[in-house]
Amino acid sequence: MSTNERWFPGHLKELSEAECLEQLGEHHVGRVAYCDQDGPVVIPVNYVVEGRSVLLRLSPHATLASHLRSADASFQIDEFDDYTQSGWSVLLRGHATYVDVADHPAAADLIPWAEGQRSLLVRIAAREITGRRLLPA
Template identity: 70%
Template sequence: MTNDERWFPSHLKELGEPECLELLAEHHVGRVAYCDDLGPVVLPVNYAVDQGTILIQTSPHSTLASRLRTAPASFQIDEFDEYTQTGWSVLVRGSAAYVDPTDLPADEDRPHTWAEGQRSLHIRITPHEISGRRLLPA
């Protein structure tokens, strides 16, 4: 479908932080972004929201673990419908750090990864800024 074939125009609406947090709590797959020596890297991850922070789980030997020991990081989730050309996105910008195992929530509140393998390290992204946008039909 080209822009000329759209059934209706769409417009952007900024989302408030409460709605962004609600969307984050309703989903469990997102993308974590950080920079390495070659530039930006974006990886899909499973996550959980824990007391207003993003909790991800990875292998202690992964590149993700080495880059997010203590570093700036972004996290993003979205959902789009290409047919209606509507959707939303939420962006979290903050700092990442390893989580002490004694500070983890109960097991059922932790992220559960889809990929096989040992993922015993948890990383917490503490938000400094949360923003979102929704693409709505006019």
Template identity: 55%
Template sequence: MLDGRWAPGHLNELSAQECWDLLATHEVGRVGFCDGRGAVMLPVNYTVHDRSVLFRTSPDGLLGQHLRWGYAAFEVDEFDDYTQSGWSVLVRGPSRAADPGELPETDEARPVPWAAGDRSLVLRVTPDQVTGRRVMPS
């Protein structure tokens, strides 16, 4: 039955399960952290594992410096310019260097960066908050 939640342009909150289902459909998300001035956001390739988000980065890079032991935001979204609709999911939580013994067993479940270079540090974000929203087609 149509109600206000399906009205054009209405912003629906997603359930945690919907958020996890959507996170599993993508390969690229954006990691956010705070430096002395404000937020920084950088795209990464990721996988979802045990209700956490895994990505690889350089031990010496910005993400490695701030998120080997830090607090991360992670965002994935998809939008359609034509119907002016889409969804976004935001994950927030502590970020730590992943224990090699706790990584997924299969290669395809492990994150593989598109970008070349030394990206030997695997970081795991374990969410304490998972939220998402969907904007309905107008």
């Protein structure tokens, strides 16, 4: 079936916050987003969930880290299936701050895939968590 033969596109359904948190808890890579003077920047990172927050480990010298010291930021995950043309996405919108590793034991489970001295722990605390599921047509 080519995409041109699809007469009945898929339905979008809102996810509850509990469903969003469940998806966040089951994955290890997502995308952090921030805004600079030229608009949004979206960067994949490893993460762990802690309550209604996500924790990231960054290099303190990275451009990304400098934008997350105290800033509005978002964290996004999703998954799609080309064959059934369906999927889901979760968006956590909140505020990013630097936090102390000693205060966040969940960070022990956060092992970034990428190399580098990632000694800085950043928390994005949710103001709002939303998600949608695109059901197969």
